[in-house]
Amino acid sequence: MVKIVLLDGYDLNNDLNWETLRSLGDCVFYDRTKTSDDNEIISRIDNAAIVITHKTPINKYVISQSPNLKYIGIMGTGYDVVDIDSTRKKNIVVTNIPTYASDAVAQFTFSLLLEVTGQVGLHNQLVHQNRWSQGPDFTFWEKPLFELKGKTLGIIGFGHIAQKVAKLAHAFEMNVVFYNHLPKEVQENWLKQVSLDELLKISDVVSLHIIQTPQTLNLINKTTLAKMKRNAILLNTSRGKLINENDVAEALNNHKLYALATDVVSKEPIRETNPLLKAINCYITPHIAWAPLETRERLLSVTVSNIRAYLSGSIVNQIN
Incomplete structure (x- = not known):
């Protein structure tokens, strides 16, 4: 019977039924594996032919020390946790789950945007702190509120999630533009493809929907931020390393960017020294866009x- 090892099932397995996976082989499940400890990763892979990882990295060294490894299943869309070049050289099959969370992440992208523009969380908190009951008026608001209608949403990347975000934006009567490193043909007359510089210049909201590669690291930095509107909102539900966190924090604190709403950061869990934690108008959630029950079941x-x-x-779904 083939041996299957799951390296990091904690975030997934507390409310899911894993019997279908157990039926495929001799399964060993670990809640967590130290992501910084190659030796622990190697020892847990042991002689397994099939390894499943969510966020545990499988690098060149780990692959070289796992001679029985034939298949790596990434429980996610992004594949930056695996050294793809090494798997090709070793003829190890790598698969991912390309569209499992498209609806959930698109929905969450708008949750972030609506929180920035509608301030539901803040005002709910203030009401429960008796600010409304003790006030003189029938209404009050602590921070500015904004309509989305007529605003321009600029989407960087145009995969499955980005396309769903575009449709949601259109439903809110926003103007929608996008940039993709490879040109895409679109049929919708309300959707416009532009250069990255043009997108940054005209967008009221910029939303990131690209994978992490050496070319996209720190895509949002001092140079690109300088091209954006000073009152722009930046959204990130992709990867934390797409933005230079020091540059974004500085832009927020100097009022050169209105807000950042992000579900991801460069190092997760977030470090107490992350500059975004002390930046003004910065909204951070703990990488949960993918996490609805229905999404994890899928x-x-x-x-x-x-x-x-x-x-x-x-x-199927081979990426290498």
Whole structure:
């Protein structure tokens, strides 16, 4: 029976039924594996042929010390946790789950935007602190509120999630533009493809929907921030390292950027020294856009389907 090792199931397994995965082989599940300890990762992979990872990195050294490894299943869309070049050289199959969270992340992207523009959380808190009951008027607001209608949303990247975000923005009667490193053909007359510089210049809201690569690291930095409107809102539900956190924090504190709303940071869990924690108008959630129950159930289902396909000789969702 094939040995299957899951390196980091804690965030996924407390309310899911894993019996379908157990049925595929001799399974060993770990809640957490130290992401900085190559030796622990290697010892847990041991002689397994199939390894499943969510956020535990499988680098060149780990791959070189895992001679029985034949398949790596990434429980997610991004594949920056695996050294893809090394897997190619070792003929190790790598699969991901390309669209499992598209609806959830698009929904969460707008949750972040609506929090910045509608301030629901703040005013709910103030009401419960008796600010309303003790006030002289039928209403009050602590921070500015904004309509989305007529504002321009600029989307960087145009994959599945970005396309869903674009449709949501259109439903709010926003103007929608996007930039993609490879030009895309679009049929919608309300959607416009522009250069990155043009997008940064005209957008009231900039939303990041690209994968992390050497070319996209620190894409948002002093130079690109200087091209944006001073009252722009920046959204990030992709990867934390797409932005230079020091530069963004400085822009927020100097009123050169109105707000950042992000579900991701460069090092997770967030470090107490992260400059975004002390930046003004900065909204941070703990990487939960992907986490609705329905989304995680889909994630597990596709993970099982990917492995079943691999075992039957008909590989699906291979990325290498």
